[in-house]
Amino acid sequence: MRPNPLLMTTPPVVERLHMGPGRRIVAISDIHGKLDYLKGLLDKCELKPDDAIVLVGDLLEKGPDSLGTLRYVMELSKRREVHTVCGNCDFWQNFCDLPDDKAQDAFYLQYLVGRNRGWGDGIIAQMLKEQGVEIGWKMDLAAAKAVVRENYGPELDFLRALPHIIETEDYTFVHGGLRPEKGAFACMKLDAYRTVAKPHEKWTVVGHWPLVLYHEDITDARPIVDEDLKLISIDGGCVLKDDGQLNAFFLPDMTWTSYDGFPTARVKTAQEASQRHYYIRHGDNEAEILAEDGEFVRCRHIRTGYVMDVPADFIRTREGSRVTVNDITDYRLPLKAGDVISVVRKTSRGYMCKKDGISGWYEGEIEGV
Numbered sequence: 451m452r453p454n455p456l457l458m459t460t461p462p463v464v465e466r467l468h469m470g471p472g473r474r475i476v477a478i479s480d481i482h483g484k485l486d487y488l489k490g491l492l493d494k495c496e497l498k499p500d501d502a503i504v505l506v507g508d509l510l511e512k513g514p515d516s517l518g519t520l521r522y523v524m525e526l527s528k529r530r531e532v533h534t535v536c537g538n539c540d541f542w543q544n545f546c547d548l549p550d551d552k553a554q555d556a557f558y559l560q561y562l563v564g565r566n567r568g569w570g571d572g573i574i575a576q577m578l579k580e581q582g583v584e585i586g587w588k589m590d591l592a593a594a595k596a597v598v599r600e601n602y603g604p605e606l607d608f609l610r611a612l613p614h615i616i617e618t619e620d621y622t623f624v625h626g627g628l629r630p631e632k633g634a635f636a637c638m639k640l641d642a643y644r645t646v647a648k649p650h651e652k653w654t655v656v657g658h659w660p661l662v663l664y665h666e667d668i669t670d671a672r673p674i675v676d677e678d679l680k681l682i683s684i685d686g687g688c689v690l691k692d693d694g695q696l697n698a699f700f701l702p703d704m705t706w707t708s709y710d711g712f713p714t715a716r717v718k719t720a721q722e723a724s725q726r727h728y729y730i731r732h733g734d735n736e737a738e739i740l741a742e743d744g745e746f747v748r749c750r751h752i753r754t755g756y757v758m759d760v761p762a763d764f765i766r767t768r769e770g771s772r773v774t775v776n777d778i779t780d781y782r783l784p785l786k787a788g789d790v791i792s793v794v795r796k797t798s799r800g801y802m803c804k805k806d807g808i809s810g811w812y813e814g815e816i817e818g819v
C-alpha cells in the first residue's frame with residue numbers, strides 16, 4: 451500500500467488495555483483476507499469465553515476475501531473480546547477520508563484496475579463490485595468514493611478506530627515494529643524488524659515479516675520467540691507464500707498452533723533429513739535454467755550457485771535461460787514412520803509437504819489419516 455502522507459508524520463495511536471494477570475491472549479497476524487484460514491485456526495484454538503483475541507494487523511488485501519474477513523472480525527468483536535491492530539494493508543478508510551489529490555487518486559485507480567498489483571481484488575474493489583460499480587481506467591473515482599462512503603459506514607468506522615499499537619500490562623502488540631518516534635506508518639511497515647530491533651521492556655508481538663524470510667536454507671514458518679529481544683514474531687506467510695500458514699500464539703503460555711488448509715496424511719516409512727538444502731525465496735530468486743524434463747526444471751540459483759530441481763510451474767518469469775523462481779526448498783524432511791504431514795503437492799519425485807511449520811519433501815508412500 452502506498453505510504454500515506456498523513457500517516458508518515460502522524461504519531462501512532464496507542465490503545466492501552468487492562469487484561470488482568472494470567473488472562474489467555476490469542477495473537478494472530480496477517481490474515482490477508484483468507485477467511486477460511488482464520489475460521490480454521492480459531493476452531494483449532496478451542497477458545498474459552500474469557501480468552502481475548504488480538505489481531506496484530508493485515509486483516510486485509512492480497513487474499514481472496516478481504517470484505518468477508520472484515521465483516522467476520524467485526525461480528526466476532528461483538529460476540530467476544532477482540533482487539534485489532536492496524537497493519538500496513540488495513541487503512542482503506544483513507545480512500546474516502548483523504549482530501550482529493552491527483553497522485554493519490556492515480557494510486558487508487560492503479561490499485562483498483564491493476565487488482566493490487568495482481569494479488570486480486572482488495573477491499574475497496576470488493577465493496578465497489580458488491581454495489582455493481584464497474585472498475586476501469588475511465589471510472590469516476592469521486593462517484594466510487596461516494597458509493598463506498600454511503601454503503602460501508604460501519605466498515606469504514608471500524609478501520610478508522612484501529613490503533614497502531616496495543617499495550618497491555620504485560621505485552622505490546624504492533625504490526626511491523628516499534629518506531630513510534632518515526633510515525634504511525636513506520637510502526638506498521640517495519641521490514642525484518644527482528645534484525646534491527648533493540649531489546650524491549652515488555653514482550654512485544656509483531657507480524658508483517660513472513661517468518662520464513664528469517665531463515666537461510668530452510669522454509670520454517672514457526673513463530674520465533676527471541677528471549678534476548680523479548681520479541682515474538684508470528685507471521686506464518688498466510689497468502690503470501692503458497693504453502694504459508696496462519697499462526698496463533700498463546701500468551702502467557704508462549705505456545706502456538708497453526709492452520710494451513712492442506713490435507714494431512716501419515717508417512718509409511720522413515721527418512722533422514724537432507725545434508726545439503728536451500729530455500730530460494732522472493733527477493734533473491736534469480737536463477738539460470740540448466741535442464742528441463744517437463745515436470746521439473748533444473749536451475750542454478752545465481753547468487754549462491756546452488757543447483758536445485760523445481761517444478762516447472764514454479765518458474766515465474768523467463769528471459770532466455772534466466773528465470774525467477776517462486777519460493778521453494780529442496781529440503782528432505784526428517785520423518786519417522788507414522789508422522790503426520792500436510793500434503794502440499796504430489797509429484798513423480800515425492801510429496802511436497804509440511805511438518806510442524808517446516809516445508810520440505812517426502813520420498814516414500816503415504817496413507818490417509
Ligand SMILES: [Mn+2]
Binds near residue numbers: 537539658
Ligand atoms: Mn502482511
